[in-house]
Amino acid sequence: MVDVATLAGVSLKTVSRVVNNTPNVQPELVERVLAAVAELGFRRNHLASSLRSGQTTATIGLLIEEIANPFYAAIAGAAAEVARRHDTMLIIASSEEDPAREQQLLRDMCARRVDGLLVVPAGHDHSFLRAEVELGTPMVFLDRPPGGVLADTVLLDNRGGARAGVGRLVEAGHRRIAILLDSIGVYTMRERLDGAQDALAPTGAPYDTRLVREGIRDPAAASRVVAELLDQPDPPTAFFSMNNRITLGVVEELCRRGSDAALVGFDDFDLARLMPYPLTVIAYDTRELARTAAELLFRRIEGDRSWPRTVVLPTELVERGVPPR
Amino acid sequence: MVDVATLAGVSLKTVSRVVNNTPNVQPELVERVLAAVAELGFRRNHLASSLRSGQTTATIGLLIEEIANPFYAAIAGAAAEVARRHDTMLIIASSEEDPAREQQLLRDMCARRVDGLLVVPAGHDHSFLRAEVELGTPMVFLDRPPGGVLADTVLLDNRGGARAGVGRLVEAGHRRIAILLDSIGVYTMRERLDGAQDALAPTGAPYDTRLVREGIRDPAAASRVVAELLDQPDPPTAFFSMNNRITLGVVEELCRRGSDAALVGFDDFDLARLMPYPLTVIAYDTRELARTAAELLFRRIEGDRSWPRTVVLPTELVERGVPPR
């Protein structure tokens, strides 16, 4: 910048003014400065700028589980879009479900003085962020609530969705409904399980724990569990799958056996329409989830100091799957 | 930091040393400083640190088309993994295929003094980056080559893959092969088209431009084009789809009609195995693409000044699709 000033024959400050489009600079000087900038290939140092002027780095952080997962990719996409509208860059980091890593990444982002944080929590204790929150770093949690810190939160109606989905099975007369889930350790799974029980309770059917299977991590595992359940005496007549990975495995096994069990799965997915088996999915607008959170975040960044709020977004039942040829 | 120093009764510099784990500080002082840090909730300002020490910001930039697209999400995931191994944060920005936006984003990232840039080019002229490259910002282009600037590039063997895929159709005796593509303006599409022609040339079959359809942006459009082609007199007996969005639409329409046309598609996709129609896909390792590029980038960041190289990764033909029940 000194070089630019020298070359243009003006002071440092004038260059700064030109670079920042400050009004009240002689047009002729502006031109000279711009010429010098072009000639020297000058590029403003955003770090120094943020450091000096304090406050804004025009950067927000997004912490998710894993960027390659379509759910989080959709979140990242929507967040990026909102960030872009606010001329803000997005730092994305993946916690890989590791609370220690989550903490380290969030601390690092704070050290970089991001203007705000969008967090899909992995751990259950976020009290280490309390100092940051009090220090004024805006923060919005999405998909799962934070632990030990009061902040804006945007959630899906997991319980209501599960209740509606299983409710439909119950209405259709099913009583032996198998429930397949990943890990009970995750907030969303617990909510969905509660929703399923809400729907089953009024039927008076005993809550059969043998029909609830946990720890299903991938489609292959889901297929195995389905096979096992169907080979039991008195097999289930319907399946409730708690996420789309599990749904895939269930579809595969039901197809293979030519079964006619009913299937309801949480999470819609791109190719659900093309599945060779009829199923009902509990769908929601992932982008809307992230958009809501990001817009809330920017409202905070722009100075909104009102009491933290929690927003719950609705889910919807959708028929998927094409009949086989 | 001054406050920490005061509270600990040491100099500013000693605090800096402790914070940076510099050896040769009395254990007792270290303890006093750490206590003060904890009490005051001190967090080092990464901006100031990078500014002062110059060189490294521990941040790299990734420019892609659109983060929500699974292809780019896979790239982002692999890049994030490599970045993480190097304790580096990742700024991700989407160009939305807009060259102007691409330029603005890349400039902005440079202004933030990222340590390096990973770019899936949208535009065709990147000469505006030449100054940056000469100034020493490492840069690796992936999936498509840059224009007007010499830099490391990691590509897929688009041409070879298309040649092999269409070759298989030719071997199976097909002569009327429809070719469906998105935009001829994109490098990868041109390469794939060249590959298809490579395979068709030896058959002596006339290259029938009526069988080549461009401008297919989504599955629905692909379905329409397939319908149109099949309704012609002397319809194609095989289809070559140049990306997975198009493949989806083709599958859907072929299923609907109970057609038995052969299908080869570029790009594998998650649920290809479950497609209710037999197809061959031209697959490649997207994560390997990004991993290679990112590792190349870090080698540059760590000081490798050798001549820019271009790496081409292989593709593979894979049978997909389940037979219908």
Add this chain to the structure above:
DNA sequence: ATCCGACGTGACAACGTTGTCCGGGTTGCA
């Protein structure tokens, strides 16, 4: 006993930018 080197600590300046303030010049009006 003396010197040398290693080690631990601190004072100071600098990274590149912008906020503050002041001064010089111009304009308009009495």
Add this chain to the structure above:
DNA sequence: TGCAACCCGGACAACGTTGTCACGTCGGAT
């Protein structure tokens, strides 16, 4: 012609950190 108001440009300090250097102390070797 004088004065006030205004506008533009520049000098200077500061943002929070770290590199450089110099100083003091201590242990060991000569």
